[in-house]
Amino acid sequence: MGEVGGAGKSMDDIMSLCKRRGFIYQASEIYGGINGFWDYGPLGTLLKKNLRDAWWQDVIMTGCRGRKGPGGQAVRVLPLDTCIIQNPKVWEASGHVGGFNDPMVDCRACKSRFRADHLMVLHMRPASVGKDLYFSGMGTLEDVRAHNAKKLKNLGEEHESFEEYTKINEATRALVPCPDCGKVGELTAPRQFNLMFSTTIGALGDPEKDKAYLRPETAQGIFINFKNVVDTVRVKLPFGIGGSGKSFRNEVTPRNFTFRSREFEQMEVEFFCHPDEAHDWYVFWRDWRMAWWESIGLKGENLILREHDADELSHYSSGTSDVEYRFPFTAPGYGELEGIANRGCYDLTQHQEHSGAKMEYFDQEKNERFVPHCIEPAAGLDRGVLALLCEAYTPDESRPSKVFMKFHPRMAPIKAAVYPLVNKDGLPEIAEKLHGELVARFGHLGMIEYDAKQNIGKRYARMDEAGCPYCFTIDSDTLTDGTVTMRDRDTASQERIAMDKVAGFLAEKLAG
RNA sequence: GCGGGUGUAGCUCAGUGGUAGAGCGUCACGUUGCCAACGUGAAUGUCGUCGGUUCGAAUCCGAUCACCCGCUCCA
Structure with a gap:
């Protein structure tokens, strides 16, 4: 039976839609599944890609979408892509091997x-x-x-x-x-209790002597390359290094659909700055990350920014906040989407001590040498996708599909659909042409659907469940006045617009 | 890890020892032409898996796997 959460939505219903429409499948399903692992279907893969792309675009490529830092400066974040497997000493330094191994x-x-x-x-x-x-x-x-x-x-x-x-x-x-x-x-x-997955390096490797770990977080790959980036890229403090990638944790109890999976993807930034500026940058990142999640469609009382109490903080952190979403299975509580932590100089110092490599930064202008402090906004991509799915899921008894997925247009896996009202009278030819134009222009952002089969209501209903925000239908009037019907997913209302305005209309809506 | 529940078609589910089912969805054809319309037809199953009982098991028993819920855990 469906558990109805605070958002008034049943997780069972959401999961069944995810399967039915190809968002998420159980991993290894035909072999009985495997605990804590999930695969993404075609629509889920696109949804995940859109969320990851938005993060890359907004955080890395445009430096927080051009928002000014606490000192009025532009925010610079450099991309990095590091290995899932590193020297095991990395995890000794980070503290992941040790305490929890007993x-x-x-x-x-x-x-x-x-x-x-x-x-x-x-x-x-x-x-x-x-x-x-x-x-x-x-x-x-x-x-x-x-x-x-x-x-x-x-x-x-x-x-x-x-x-x-x-x-x-x-x-x-x-x-x-x-x-x-x-x-x-x-x-x-x-x-x-060992929450890290271990593996053996080398075809003839010894399980103990050649033991290595799959990373439990992407962050350490950034810390251990801090010096490389400083030495090889013309960059000055403050700046960030970020990237996205898979991480692995042997969770004690995988639970709640994809929320706590053993294989998952993270989007992390380590933002390095002078110790005196750390708090201001922490506040900056905390507030901007919250605003970012709102900008992609998670709004209202289902999304909160929660500052950790003093007794919740790690010993090295002087401030941590979580962006949290109220999932149906956490309601009335919340589940973490992203943690923004002021980690001080803990990580760089740990690696400096364990590796012997100097992690200091030299500021020539001030003639000052110091280990930078670090703000870490670390987001869960799969959790973000799950939140988008839960937020989008909108029951509506009044429409044929009984439910529609109200994705933000920027996140929607299918961006638009083009339909001939009837599959004759020259309409398919016009629709195919418009479809081709939209694919050429917007295909890199998501799918552009074309379908001439069955009645129009059925085609609209399918797009409701898939979460396609706009359908454009070519009818006999198109032949005489060059207009098409734009059908809006959220209101189910229709409006006639000129066919040559369709691309511009879509461009505006998809911009986010 | 502990306790409770569930597992039959893509989805929702019926089927309590005797031929594997329904609704929806999917596909085809016809009709229609702006919201899953109508008609006709079709495809689709290791009944989660393995073992046991039985002449015979989706059904009874045991084990196991997976998912959901409550605790626990989340360094």
């Missing part, structure tokens, strides 16, 4: 989580009790005894064993109490 144990009852190799189990069989007793805690034997002091008070000093939870067999684990809540049998088996 086996963990969860308590199902109180939800506490413990390092399995720190969790110790004390096994006793006191004569006074005559059966097996188990106690748990962290640290040394003394620590565990102290932790369980009350219970151990009258049980003496003798014990059968004292060992790591990881060394204990499954049957015995069921008898061990949680060190926090004391409930027995609620602890899970030790589990390895």
